[in-house]
Amino acid sequence: MIQNKRQYNVTKKQIETLSEAMEAAVQEKADMDPRLYDAMVAGTRSQIDDLKQELREFEELENASLLHMKFSDDFARVLIHGRVARGLTQNELAKKLNLKPQQIQKYEATQYRGASLKRILDILAALDLDFEADILLKK
Secondary structure: OOOOHHHHHHHHHHHHHHHHHHHHHHHHHHHOOHHHHHHHHHHHHHHHHHHHHHHHHHHHHHOOOOOOOOOOOOHHHHHHHHHHHOOOOHHHHHHHOOOOHHHHHHHHHOOOOOOOHHHHHHHHHHOOOOOOOOOOOOO
């Protein structure tokens, strides 16, 4: 999942590099076993397709006017998508929370594992995300 513009640009570059490798492989095809060539091309195409999908998801988030996710979804993903959809960088979110930018980077890199419930609620508020949850006591 692409979390920021830097990763977005790196992903675009990866697609470019893989596409160039595919073009070079076409010229080397005569020297390769056909099965090996077909497997290499299929694998590279699959990688390119996956990366393009990640680009599309990030672009859609940046342009989103409505973001609806359920609590049962990956919660870290909800917070990251919310930040991107609000058009905030990690640095800007950190500033809103009076944190160092590295703290937001760490939270996102670790899928918010080290964040307290209070911090998560603060982040939800900073992102102006409505949050509703039911807590059930199971017997």
